[in-house]
Amino acid sequence: xxxxxxxxxxxxxVSIATVSKVINQKGKISADKRREILAIMERLHYQPSRIAxxxxxxxxxxxxLLIPDIANPFFAEVARSVEDRGHELGYSIIICxxxxxxxxxxxxxxxxxxxxxxxxxxxTGMESGELLxxxxxxxxxxxxxxxxxxxxxxxxxxxxxYGGRLAxxxxxxxxxxRLGVLAEGLGIMSSRExxxxxxERLEEAQVGLxxxxxxxxxxxxxxxxxxxxxxxxxxxxxxxxxxxxxxxAVGALQAAREAGLSVPGELSIISFDNTILATVTxxxxxxxxQPMARLGAAAVDLLMEEFGQERSVKRRIALRTELVVRGSxxxxxxxxxxxxxx
Amino acid sequence: xxxxxxxxxxxxxVSIATVSKVINQKGKISADKRREILAIMERLHYQPSRIAxxxxxxxxxxxxLLIPDIANPFFAEVARSVEDRGHELGYSIIICxxxxxxxxxxxxxxxxxxxxxxxxxxxTGMESGELLxxxxxxxxxxxxxxxxxxxxxxxxxxxxxYGGRLAxxxxxxxxxxRLGVLAEGLGIMSSRExxxxxxERLEEAQVGLxxxxxxxxxxxxxxxxxxxxxxxxxxxxxxxxxxxxxxxAVGALQAAREAGLSVPGELSIISFDNTILATVTxxxxxxxxQPMARLGAAAVDLLMEEFGQERSVKRRIALRTELVVRGSxxxxxxxxxxxxxx
DNA sequence: CTGAAAGCGCTTACAG
DNA sequence: CTGAAAGCGCTTACAG
Numbered sequence: 001x002x003x004x005x006x007x008x009x010x011x012x013x014v015s016i017a018t019v020s021k022v023i024n025q026k027g028k029i030s031a032d033k034r035r036e037i038l039a040i041m042e043r044l045h046y047q048p049s050r051i052a053x054x055x056x057x058x059x060x061x062x063x064x065l066l067i068p069d070i071a072n073p074f075f076a077e078v079a080r081s082v083e084d085r086g087h088e089l090g091y092s093i094i095i096c097x098x099x100x101x102x103x104x105x106x107x108x109x110x111x112x113x114x115x116x117x118x119x120x121x122x123x124t125g126m127e128s129g130e131l132l133x134x135x136x137x138x139x140x141x142x143x144x145x146x147x148x149x150x151x152x153x154x155x156x157x158x159x160x161x162y163g164g165r166l167a168x169x170x171x172x173x174x175x176x177x178r179l180g181v182l183a184e185g186l187g188i189m190s191s192r193e194x195x196x197x198x199x200e201r202l203e204e205a206q207v208g209l210x211x212x213x214x215x216x217x218x219x220x221x222x223x224x225x226x227x228x229x230x231x232x233x234x235x236x237x238x239x240x241x242x243x244x245x246x247x248x249a250v251g252a253l254q255a256a257r258e259a260g261l262s263v264p265g266e267l268s269i270i271s272f273d274n275t276i277l278a279t280v281t282x283x284x285x286x287x288x289x290q291p292m293a294r295l296g297a298a299a300v301d302l303l304m305e306e307f308g309q310e311r312s313v314k315r316r317i318a319l320r321t322e323l324v325v326r327g328s329x330x331x332x333x334x335x336x337x338x339x340x341x342x
Numbered sequence: 343x344x345x346x347x348x349x350x351x352x353x354x355x356v357s358i359a360t361v362s363k364v365i366n367q368k369g370k371i372s373a374d375k376r377r378e379i380l381a382i383m384e385r386l387h388y389q390p391s392r393i394a395x396x397x398x399x400x401x402x403x404x405x406x407l408l409i410p411d412i413a414n415p416f417f418a419e420v421a422r423s424v425e426d427r428g429h430e431l432g433y434s435i436i437i438c439x440x441x442x443x444x445x446x447x448x449x450x451x452x453x454x455x456x457x458x459x460x461x462x463x464x465x466t467g468m469e470s471g472e473l474l475x476x477x478x479x480x481x482x483x484x485x486x487x488x489x490x491x492x493x494x495x496x497x498x499x500x501x502x503x504y505g506g507r508l509a510x511x512x513x514x515x516x517x518x519x520r521l522g523v524l525a526e527g528l529g530i531m532s533s534r535e536x537x538x539x540x541x542e543r544l545e546e547a548q549v550g551l552x553x554x555x556x557x558x559x560x561x562x563x564x565x566x567x568x569x570x571x572x573x574x575x576x577x578x579x580x581x582x583x584x585x586x587x588x589x590x591a592v593g594a595l596q597a598a599r600e601a602g603l604s605v606p607g608e609l610s611i612i613s614f615d616n617t618i619l620a621t622v623t624x625x626x627x628x629x630x631x632q633p634m635a636r637l638g639a640a641a642v643d644l645l646m647e648e649f650g651q652e653r654s655v656k657r658r659i660a661l662r663t664e665l666v667v668r669g670s671x672x673x674x675x676x677x678x679x680x681x682x683x684x
Numbered sequence: 685c686t687g688a689a690a691g692c693g694c695t696t697a698c699a700g
Numbered sequence: 701c702t703g704a705a706a707g708c709g710c711t712t713a714c715a716g
Contacts, residue, residue: 004708004709004710005709005710006709016709016710016711017711017712020710020711020712021711023710024711026711026712048709048710049708049709049710050710051708051709051710052708052709052710052711053709053710053711054710055708055709055710055711056709056710056711056712057711057712058710058711
């Protein structure tokens with residue numbers, strides 16, 4: 001049996017209240033007694049039960065992390081940063097891979113509620129704002145990597161729009177004028193923002209993006225590959241592709257290879273996310289980097305702030321994205337039909 | 343305030359014992375009463391507090407997962423399978439990325455103890471058997487993906503030795519006779535086993551593996567690249583490389599590219615693990631696949647078995663590895679100096 | 685500076 | 701079939 005606070009108290013000849021006070025460094029305890037009690041705790045390998053202390057109104061020191069899939073490198077990296085910041089502050093993380101499926105989300109939410117986690121970080125679907133609103137009433141929540149504008153909730157995102165601009169900027173600077181886009185599901189705000197920033201910058205440069213050059217994809221390599229292949233097979237194929245995540249960019253790379261196009265010689269590809277995948281392809285991917293480490297840490301910090309207050313004003317933090325140039329982009333090939341086009 | 347068992351009892355005009363019984367489906371409760379109580383629970387959004395029930399001697403329904411790094415694709419995939427099997431059975435997973443550092447391991451172990459997790463899955467360093475033995479006395483543990491032969495503990499591993507054989511087999515079948523190996527730290531049993539199986543098969547074919555052709559690497563792309571480069575620059579460079587994990591294989595691929603060698607035309611590379619990285623390189627990697635999904639699930643199942651028993655006999659489960667042929671291996675190039683050599 | 689006592693939300697014998 | 705009561709291991713006013 002593990003030692004309890006009673007064992008320590010008995011051993012030290014004091015009350016459990018006194019032991020509790022030294023554990024929590026509360027009240028005034030004579031230095032002697034404290035030292036003695038500490039020594040006994042040490043000797044008995046005593047560790048206070050978080051379970052019991054949680055029941056008496058304290059925190060559980062546990063956070064829930066809802067993401068689509070921990071096996072996805074992007075979320076794995078975010079999870080690591082959530083974990084690290086949490087660990088620093090004494091919190092554990094329960095991972096919940098939802099596959100963006102409503103029923104799994106509901107199940108996990110119920111579990112987290114039963115376990116009375118102190119806070120929840122939501123990086124998953126959850127487009128039903130109502131659920132989220134209810135949730136946030138009961139447990140502090142922060143949404144990460146996406147936005148639910150219909151609900152007032154803490155949010156930390158990458159500056160997707162700016163990232164989209166950066167991507168366009170980079171391609172334009174390389175002289176590219178015929179562009180294609182592989183977008184992630186446009187139902188997701190962050191995808192729309194990336195595209196929006198990209199378009200904005202294009203318009204400023206008076207470069208058009210024909211509707212047919214914009215492909216909406218699922219979050220899968222094969223889909224990116226298929227859509228890119230179609231784009232490349234069109235009669236005025238793009239000289240550069242903006243892919244809204246690394247998986248799609250990998251697919252695009254594969255499509256280019258099969259089409260016999262050299263990257264970046266004949267086709268430039270710029271990605272978004274900058275997970276480990278971007279470093280492993282050949283050529284490695286030029287990408288707009290999301291600050292994954294900072295995303296996770298910021299989400300945890302927001303939760304911590306929230307713990308202090310009764311009712312807080314919700315914050316939205318947008319972290320800067322950044323261009324990382326690698327080998328998958330280069331200057332546009334000498335134009336067959338130069339200049340702008342439709 | 344959330345509803346408690348008292349609220350339900352009051353509302354239903356019964357005792358909390360009765361409510362508890364319907365929650366846990368214990369004892370006999372008249373169908374009418376049960377229905378009514380269930381309805382009230384529903385109406386009040388009641389969910390029993392796991393905290394309270396854990397304090398009264400039941401399980402916490404939480405498992406700890408110690409791994410080196412959740413951001414590493416291999417462990418992320420394992421974690422996903424642990425999570426899924428756990429979720430099916432009603433357990434949540436707390437992730438603990440240790441970076442294989444003693445102090446982090448100790449910290450996390452203390453946290454898991456305070457939280458009274460029902461079981462711990464250990465996929466991290468922990469070579470100090472003593473710690474592990476103590477741990478297992480208090481909390482059921484299973485070691486995953488590695489072995490600690492000095493301690494009797496449940497273990498689930500991939501059949502590394504057989505995997506090593508498979509790799510050798512595949513290369514030999516391609517006519518390769520000059521081989522090189524990039525091994526992960528040979529301090530780890532599983533690395534040694536992979537190498538051992540590989541060697542065994544080579545010996546059966548009377549093909550030698552000179553000491554200089556065996557490079558011990560850390561778990562990093564750059565290291566794989568550097569070591570591979572050295573190997574390729576030697577005077578009798580290998581025609582095929584066995585890399586003990588995907589990261590090293592990626593490094594080898596990069597080294598080959600820089601050396602101007604075509605893969606698999608002039609150099610074959612076979613990897614081990616078969617994470618998503620293996621599918622993303624160019625060419626994609628032929629690899630010995632670890633059954634990551636089954637590793638995680640098996641570990642959870644072993645824990646569940648353990649929960650039943652008082653003192654169990656420790657089991658060791660070795661899951662089959664499997665050859666997955668992709669584009670990074672091919673027949674050996676026509677030999678300059680054929681046959682076997684030293 | 686120290687302790688007695690109530691309470692957190694459950695479960696579990698034990699009576700009836 | 702149902703309930704009263706003790707107990708799990710803590711924390712927290714409140715007294716002294």
